[in-house]
Amino acid sequence: MEKLFRKTLLYKTGVEYGDYTINHVQGCAHGCKYPCYAMLMAKRFGKIKTYKEWCEPKLVVNAIEILQKEIPKLKDKIKSVQLCFTTDPFMYGFPEVTDLSIKIIQLLNSSGIKCTALTKGILPEQLKNLSIENEYGITLISLDEDFRSKMEPNAAPYKERIAALRKLHEAGCKTWVSIEPYPTPNII
Numbered sequence: 001m002e003k004l005f006r007k008t009l010l011y012k013t014g015v016e017y018g019d020y021t022i023n024h025v026q027g028c029a030h031g032c033k034y035p036c037y038a039m040l041m042a043k044r045f046g047k048i049k050t051y052k053e054w055c056e057p058k059l060v061v062n063a064i065e066i067l068q069k070e071i072p073k074l075k076d077k078i079k080s081v082q083l084c085f086t087t088d089p090f091m092y093g094f095p096e097v098t099d100l101s102i103k104i105i106q107l108l109n110s111s112g113i114k115c116t117a118l119t120k121g122i123l124p125e126q127l128k129n130l131s132i133e134n135e136y137g138i139t140l141i142s143l144d145e146d147f148r149s150k151m152e153p154n155a156a157p158y159k160e161r162i163a164a165l166r167k168l169h170e171a172g173c174k175t176w177v178s179i180e181p182y183p184t185p186n187i188i
Contacts, residue, residue, distance in 0.1 A: 018082030
């Protein structure tokens with residue numbers, strides 16, 4: 001996996017479900033075939049040129065160091081941090097992304113900051129040991145695995161996503177499901 005360095009990571013969002021966000025990966029290996037807002041924005045602002053380039057994610061290797069500087073300055077302003085608006089914090093098949101996401105959540109939680117995470121990957125069971133205020137969700141566009149393999153070819157299979165979500169829910173975590181894009185192409 002390629003690596004990159006950034007100067008900042010915590011961004012004010014202006015949306016109702018997460019006042020701050022962090023994107024510690026550029027790109028997404030899921031390879032969704034429907035128009036991906038994050039990919040279109042990365043293309044628009046010159047971060048990538050092609051779909052192929054988008055599907056080759058790059059990890060922000062100095063994420064923890066940046067957060068150690070940003071959190072003390074912003075922690076009194078932050079209600080919650082969304083992982084992530086433009087990538088997947090638990091990208092399927094990329095354990096280095098999952099490991100960094102867990103470290104980021106631990107660091108934010110240690111400063112009393114709630115985190116919300118949404119994934120098309122597998123929510124790791126160790127999330128149940130983090131702040132009870134955190135919220136964890138999965139995205140579904142269908143329950144048809146053939147459809148998933150066509151539209152989200154490198155995302156986690158639905159049964160695995162749902163099973164991981166159920167484990168966290170049964171452990172007492174706040175969990176949710178996002179159904180998007182909606183209406184999904186299989187309805188049209």
